[in-house]
Amino acid sequence: MALASCGARGVGLPPPRLPRSASLRRVSSASCKPSDVSTRFHVAIPVSDLSVAREFYGGTLGLKEGRRSASWQDYDFFGHQLVCHEVPGYNPEASRSAVDGDPVPVPHIGLCLSGEDFGTLTSRIDADAWEVAPHLRFAGQKGEQMCCFLYDPSGNALEFKSMTDDAMLFARYDVDNV
The missing domain is CATH 3.10.180.10 (2,3-Dihydroxybiphenyl 1,2-Dioxygenase, domain 1)
Structure with a gap:
């Protein structure tokens, strides 16, 4: 398929590897602690321009910056980790x-x-x-x-x-x- 090799992921990148259903195992909800406040989520989102994202998340929202690179930036999102990854040409359909x-x-x-x-x-x-x-x-x-x-x-x-x-x-x- 053409989309798998040159779509939004970029030319030459392999398609994402999906786990085999046989290797999936059910996790008991008893072993999870969804209300444990020490558990933090990490979410990564695409942004079209990292410098504009830094101005918005760090400036407008006032989030504390964490690690950064030329292509991504971490933020303290009220105790959770938000990572903005620059994806040139990103344009979401909502x-x-x-x-x-x-x-x-x-x-x-x-x-x-x-x-x-x-x-x-x-x-x-x-x-x-x-x-x-x-x-x-x-x-x-x-x-x-x-x-x-x-x-x-x-x-x-x-x-x-x-x-x-x-x-x-x-x-x-x-x-x-x-």
Whole structure:
């Protein structure tokens, strides 16, 4: 296939190696600690221009810079590791999903913040920069939260939210039938 050898991954790069299903094993949820606050996530995203990304993530959002190279940059993303990898010509295609009346960009990177951190972060951003301005979602429901969305300069969608009741972040309930 032509796409496997010269698509967005670049000319001459081999296609990604996928694991064989026979080698996959099920991990017991009992062995995972999803609510362990010492567990941090690492997410890597493509950006079209690393210097512009540095200005946005380090300047506009005020994230602390970590390791850096000519083609990528680490950030402290509220205790998690965000890595911006420069991909010349990167241009994401985003779709939308309706969530409580909001046109939510999918895919997106989301972060759940304390009310104080949410207020501090959202106050740093100009009102016209928001894709979905900070507002209360699911008002009066179990999952009530402040939320907002914006795009970074490369078109990556970012969501920031703050739960009214932190216990509801992982609560199991059917949103459509609350």
